Amino acid sequence: MHTERRTYSQYCPLARALDVIGERWTLLLVRELLSGPKRFKDLQDALIGIGTNLLSTRLKDMEKNDLVVRSKLPPPGVAMVYELTERGRRLDEVVLSLARWGTGLLEEPRKAGEHFRPHWLLHGMLSMYDPELGRDLRMTYEFRIDDEVFHVIVRDGKASGDMGRAQRPDLVWMSDSRAFMELVFGVTPVDKAANSNALVVGDRDTLQQVLELFNPVPMRR
């Protein structure tokens, strides 16, 4: 007797959600796709260690579950890209709440052999966003960390992140990942932050604002 694919078979919102996104790699794929459409190779690089076969079947599953659409880019550069659907994009809350919870686990420092990409901290940062403080703001912050560039837009009370450069950033923060981590997760006072090995384009008040907007302390529920 064979069970027809591994499912919880529970009429429960949590169980049904886990039936769809509970398998290995799925949420990490969502993490990558939340900052814009990606190609097969980009995903493989970002997820590291995933086999091309698994990546392929995952993407097919996600397509079947209406989390992802696959489309061919118009010429020039005819390429397949994977993009989140509306249903997939609504997983942002799930990713943020998991990232917020997981931020506590980052206190245990980076282990040997553990991989790292600066933009992974983007979600940790966004998960600490304080909507009260950002209510009436309309700001754009650009970050150039190691060899990656991404930006955060605060608008309509919400904060969202994307890869690549920003249009007309109010602040540009350029540093290595260690200084960025101190900025985001540390209790770095703005004076000290400005003195670290980071190049900041923008005024001190704006930097202070960033620190407060995404400050994990005090821990909010």
Place this chain on the structure above:
Amino acid sequence: MHTERRTYSQYCPLARALDVIGERWTLLLVRELLSGPKRFKDLQDALIGIGTNLLSTRLKDMEKNDLVVRSKLPPPGVAMVYELTERGRRLDEVVLSLARWGTGLLEEPRKAGEHFRPHWLLHGMLSMYDPELGRDLRMTYEFRIDDEVFHVIVRDGKASGDMGRAQRPDLVWMSDSRAFMELVFGVTPVDKAANSNALVVGDRDTLQQVLELFNPVPMRR
């Protein structure tokens, strides 16, 4: 060559969270334990289909990861109980955001052979709670659905659920699960709800309040 247990090995808040709670059954165990300590047998019954071996190893993993503590109840009735730690309890946000996302998946009706326990809808209900409306409330609602009894407490702007009876409920709703689902997920107007095969102890305004507090429409982001 053997990889030392399956881990993402990514210095990323999401990936580290998934390393801890991403395995099968773990979040469903958290779901059960969020409404109070449980015994081995209770968990086995609630999770259905889980083997005693897996349940055992999962609980041990969770204990090792500081999500759960195992303690023996004082006599009479010397029994092992499993209880969430502080870190485990802080997963409530994760469970709620997943339940909120998964509620959309419940529109596809209950499949043949799919299991069901009324209290599973408790999390679906709590995930739709509107903190604005409940800001200054201090209410207790008791639900007796099929053969299960649980209650919801709204206090300090937050809503929490627990198994068992309430102390002095402001409202008691008694019905089968179908009527409860209509109450929670349907757009049942209060008049119609009062006319369904449900016995309500409490006044109409209180019932109306419940409907509004946990109304999934309009979908909030």
Place this chain on the structure above:
DNA sequence: CCGGATCCGTAACGATACTG
């Protein structure tokens, strides 16, 4: 009966090789 431990077949995953 509760709280597991042990064993075994199957499904999912990981690594690599291969192809259009």
Place this chain on the structure above:
DNA sequence: CAGTATCGTTACGGATCCGG
């Protein structure tokens, strides 16, 4: 670059057994 194919390993599902 964007995947398929293959194959060894690990995790899970189901059943059985066992001590208190």
